[in-house]
Every structure is written in structure tokens, then in C-alpha cells.
Amino acid sequence: VSGIKKPFTEVIKANIGDAHAMGQRPITFLRQVVALCTYPNLLDSPSFPEDAKKRARRILQGCGGNSLGAYSASQGINCIREDVASYIERRDGGVPADPDNIYLTTGASDGIATILKILVSGGGKSRTGVMIPIPQYPLYSAAISELGAIQVNYYLDEENCWSLDVNELRRSLNEAKAYCHPKVLCIINPGNPTGQVQNRKCIEDVIHFAWEEKLFLLADEVYQDNVYSEGCQFHSFKKILYEMGPEYYNNVELASFHSTSKGYMGECGYRGGYMEVINLHPEMKGQLVKLLSVRICSPVSGQAAMDIVVNPPIPGEESYSQFIKEKESVLNNLAKKAKLTEDMFNKVPGVHCNPLQGAMYAFPRIFIPAKAIEEAKAHKMAPDMLYCMKLLEETGICVVPGSGFGQREGSYHFRMTILPPIEKLKILLEKMKDFHIKFLEKYA
């Protein structure tokens, strides 16, 4: 706009997990089914595979008037909630899932904000405390502040690959009890922005802690398909909860979230998602349904997209081989880029990057010289904001300062997605390296 010449030719938006915007192609099968649902005349077209048609017919049968244009029930289309429940049972090795506990939401964000809304109550010293990891995904801090609840921070351990230590949970909870009533514990696994993947032991500890302290668990598991590191595996909180036995699974209240936006499909624009809520008090459930019904229903085309995420082609079906090829291509690429990013950052002096075990972000720690910190202070700016602004101005690369996610006092980070195509990512990482070295020199 200003006409001032910049030392770069394009802005690279590595600030937001928006896969398609960075060139990732949609999964063909998912789009075929949604197109068939959108324009059912295509059900007669020989150019669409039978397995896609079968799913489209089933979804349409679940829609009022067989149309994506009808409202669904507030909780979501029945047959899609059934498919979600079957998916969860398969994923969790047979642990039962009840469609009645499934709610289709407008992306995961909507589910998280809605659950928080029914859990938050009270004022003064009995104000509801909501425990969140630091660093966190800013949806949490925004929702907590909007609801007038109290944000209770627990810190992830950067020295140990951003792992969650239950002693830190306990410290955080005990301190919070002095000024609020902590009721909710939020977990992001795989982590955003930190990319750690929690192991079974960690999840068991967290569940035991929630049981002991009667905390409502929110498990944000939208990156459940995005696990890359050797030896890492996604375990759902629901599964581990069941494996811990009836004392736990009959008592611990748990809401877990998934979405069409991440994983290998990256369908952010459809705003599809679901949550599974177990052990919710019937009175709270009534409140939840009432709250959902004010917005009538989540977008039905997003519900359809969610259905394909949980009900993809299976071996023997016509579209299976293409589907698997596309899915694995996306995930293998992300795994390569995760490793590449970690390795490249760790070669830069003054940068430390934990392994990107999962999700789709790097959150490296950066050393910022004292002189740069002074300059930032003079501009009333967080030092990592200054760093990111300079990076943008000099290279066209857009990343988000760590201060937007929270970090330990005196440490500085930024979040960058690994979504650009690999050749572009390499160039981008080279540019960031050069920038960082010059930055260190300039403010030495």
C-alpha cells in the first residue's frame, strides 16, 4: 500500500495453521462426498466412485428433506454422531463411545468455548479458575477472559521437550486456590504451539490428578493425526481413562475435541468439529443443549466433512488406495518438514528448538540481546514482538511472537508453521537463519 520498496517479493504467512492456504491439496474423497451431498444430481454421474456415493446417500438420509440446507438437530446429525462414536471406538481399541455423548461443533474452538461457558460460574473469590498450559493456544485465554473466569497457568517444561509435569500442575493449583475456585484443567495434546506428544504415563498422572482434585478435564486433541517423532504415539485421554478402571471412568468428567481443520485433511474453512463429553452431570447437559440450540446448529456441510474424517474409505473400497496415498503423502511430508525445521533451527547460534514430535508448529527459543530488549521497551513492545516485526520487514516471513502464547519470564520464542512446501520451507529457514545472525550482530 505504502509503495515503499521491501527487500522481499512475497509475504510468507507461516503464522497460522492454514494448510490449504499454504498449497496443501484437499483429500479427493472428502470433497467428492461433500460435492455429492451439495448437488445430489451428481449421484447419477459415472465420474464419482460408488463408495463416495454410498456415504453421500447416508449423510443425506440423515438430513431434513435430504438436504444440506435443512437445519440439523443442535447436537448434530444422528448418523454422523454414530460414525464419530464408531471412529472413537476403533481409535481407542474398543473402548465404548456413546453417540449421545457426541456433539458436532463449528470447529473445535466452538466446542471448547461452549463447554467453558457452562463450566464457568460464580464471582469474587469463588470465581472459576481454568488451568491452561503455558505456552497455550490463545483461544483459551480469550475465552477465559470473555467469560470473566480466572486463568490459572501451569508451565510446560521446555528443558524436557515441553513435557507436562504433574508437580507443576499441583504447584499451580495450590497457589490458585488462594484466589479462585479451580474447576477445569485444559490439556493440549499434541501441543500447540509446542508440538510435544504426551506419553501414557504423563496422561495417567494427569487423569489421576484430575480425579483427586475433582477437576473437569478438557482434552484438546485436534492434532491426533499429526504425530511424527520415532517412538511417539497419540494416546487419547478417553482411552487411558478407561484403562485406569471404573473408579476413574465413572467419575472423571472429560470433554475431548477434534476437528476437520488439522490432521491430514486441513479443512479449516468448513468449520467442522466434534466433542465427546463423558460423565457430564444431567443438569449441565441440559444447559449445554440449551446453549447450543441458541445458534440452532453447526454448519451442515462441516458436519458432512467431519463424517468423512471419521469414516474414510476402508480396504477393499474403490477409493481406498487413492485416499491412503493422499493421506500418507501429507503426513510423510509434514514429518520430513518437522525434522528439517528442528535440525535447521538448532544449527543457528542463539536458537534452541525442541523436537517437533507432533502438531504443525515449531516454537523455538531465541536469544534476544540486551540492546534489542532495550529498544523494544522504548517502543513499549514485547522483545519477541520486535523480533517478529523486524523479521517480517526484512524477509516477508510472518510468524507469531511467543508472548502471544505465554512463556517463562525472560525467555523468548516464536511460533512458525511447517506448512509451506518443503522447497519453500528450506529457503524460508535459510532466510531466518541469516536474519537471526544479522540480528545478533546488530544488537551485540
Next chain:
Amino acid sequence: VSGIKKPFTEVIKANIGDAHAMGQRPITFLRQVVALCTYPNLLDSPSFPEDAKKRARRILQGCGGNSLGAYSASQGINCIREDVASYIERRDGGVPADPDNIYLTTGASDGIATILKILVSGGGKSRTGVMIPIPQYPLYSAAISELGAIQVNYYLDEENCWSLDVNELRRSLNEAKAYCHPKVLCIINPGNPTGQVQNRKCIEDVIHFAWEEKLFLLADEVYQDNVYSEGCQFHSFKKILYEMGPEYYNNVELASFHSTSKGYMGECGYRGGYMEVINLHPEMKGQLVKLLSVRICSPVSGQAAMDIVVNPPIPGEESYSQFIKEKESVLNNLAKKAKLTEDMFNKVPGVHCNPLQGAMYAFPRIFIPAKAIEEAKAHKMAPDMLYCMKLLEETGICVVPGSGFGQREGSYHFRMTILPPIEKLKILLEKMKDFHIKFLEKYA
């Protein structure tokens, strides 16, 4: 479920404005464009018309990575906001509309709830008062209560076809000033549930009143295409505001709302909508954008559907004649059903029904005998709730009691959609007549 035999074979859901669920067919052109956007391979198919392809290409160019799966800007896709602005200018005879004032929303409900959220502030005696018509659409009362604002009722005049009288606005406002700070005036035109269409004089009076009293105007105009009565015409608040001159159009703050869900398209499931907001204070605008960005963006397929509502085929284009045929068929049918419903209800003793000038509901006044009122009180039920429950049990017809919308003390109503196909609607109205007569006899 219970297995008890009911005296009917199907439940007819005349309780919600869900056109496709009641058998209305989608507009072909709209679905063609959305299908093309969903699965762009179809852009090579000879079975899709060129004008649909042209629009799909344009929408996709506005999407990140040319995909409906990318997030859009929080305010919505630029080229769609431009199309909305052009639509408003055409509709309003050339009154300018700025795309920068357009926000694409998740249905109109989302826009209304979001605007109310930024307008409501303060506690105690300075709590924000929001003026709403009685009867009202319950989204308003729910949003107001959720925000902790004060609902300020003004009554529509049932004796005069549910018209809005500015003296009643003044009475309501003056009384409210004693206990809150009224800041917002909500108008629903054409009316839901009342179906009245406001004339130019009425709108001028309302705008003058809002100007005088410095009230923020919310004009819910989602039924702008649903006007049936001879001599009635839709006038947008925006247009009349401009025609009243710069003293008004430079000062009165106005948000107006539209949606894909009603009109002739009835695409409720897509959750598409827009709002146009004028004279919003820049600081408030900043708050609005911040609030919208928490949910990232409205569903992109809903945005695409909204585009076709505001940018349909024009004369000379390939799809024009089919589009007009489909559109007029829906609207002519609704007009017939509006007249039929009014006439049939007014033949029933103890029922009075104002003309259904617009929208898609009848809101007849029903006489409920004293004995029935007593029975309802014994069950701690609103008398019209008892009436609607009995109607459902005996006929399978589902309508909504007037007490859900608000009504003058001692008067009783229900809301019924006119969406069932005409032959079915006739049978339904006959059944309701028989039910009503028997009801009067039973409780005589």
C-alpha cells in the same frame, strides 16, 4: 418410543422455519456453484453451466490456496463482501454500500449476537437496555439474558396488523430509563413471528426516534425477500436512512442483517449470513473484529452460498430463466399459502389471524376458555403451552406457543410456519380447525 398409539400417523413440524426439511427444493444454481467450489474438478464438466463456473472461479480466487478449506479473513472473503455491497446498492436504488462495512457471519443469529456483545456494557443502574419488539424472535431474549443486559419490551399493535407505533417506543424507552441505560433498538422487518411489513412512514419514524434518542439500530431484515401482501413492499432501514439526509445517515448507527436461511433459497444448514454496520465508532469496530477473530472465520461454504444469494444469474445469462422460475415458484407458493392460512384461521370461531404480509409464519390469536386456563395453571404451564401440547398429542402438528415469543398479558397465540406443501397445509389447517372447535367444546 413409548409405544402408546397416537391418533395420527406423522408429526408435522410446523414449528421452525426450515424450508428444505418441509420439502422445498434447493435453488439449482446456488448448489451448482457451491458444488463447483467444493470439487473444482467439476469446472471441466460440460454438465455445469458457464455462469455457475464463472462465479465458482471468482469465489475460489478469493479463497486462500483457491480452496473452500482455507480460513478466510475474519470479516469474510473480500470478493464476496464486494458482491454483498453491490447487492445492497442495487436493492436500495443506488445508495452507496462499502464492502468494508460488510461482515460475513455464521447465519444472521451470529451477527446479531456478536453486535449485541460489543454494545452491551456496564452494570447496576447503568446496565445496557436493549429494546425488542413483543412478540419477538427468542434469539433476542436469549442473547440479552446471556450478556446480562436488560430486555426492554415494546409492544407491536395486534389491532393494527402488528404495526409498530413510535408512541409505544417512547413509552417503553421512558419507563426503561428509570432502571437501565437503553442503548439499542431492535427491529424485525418483515416481522418474526408476526409477519407484518413496515411501511416507509413507520421506518422514518423509527429512524427519527433512534436519532433523537441516540439508540443503536439493529434491523433484522432476513425476510426481505418474503413479502406477499398487495400494497406491501420491503424498504431497508439503510435506504430510508439515506433518503432522510446527511444529518441522519452521518449519525445514526445501524447494523442490518441478512441470511441464506430464509427468502426463496431456504439454505439454513449452510449457516451463511452477512451484516452491514454503518457509523460504528472505530474503537467499537476494533472490538468487533477482535471478537470475530476468536472464532477465526464463518464457514466458507456458507460464505459461498451467501455470494449466490446476492449475485444470482442476470438476464442474458444461461441459468437466468431456470433461476427465476425456481425463485418465483417458491415465492408464489408462499404467497398463496400466506393468504390461505389467514383465510382458514379467520373462519375458525375463537381464532383471529392478522394478514401474513411477509416472512413465513402465522401468529394467530386464540381464545382459550377459563377452564383450560385453570387446568394449565394446575400444571404450572402457560395456557398456550397446554393448547400446543394438546394439539401435538391429538393431531401430530407441532407449533410454538405465543408465550415463547412474548404477548400481551391475557392474550394467547401460537406460531406456525406456512412451509408445508400446499396440499398438506390445507389438511393441516382443517385439522387445526377441528381441534380448536373440540378444544372450545371440551373446556366450555
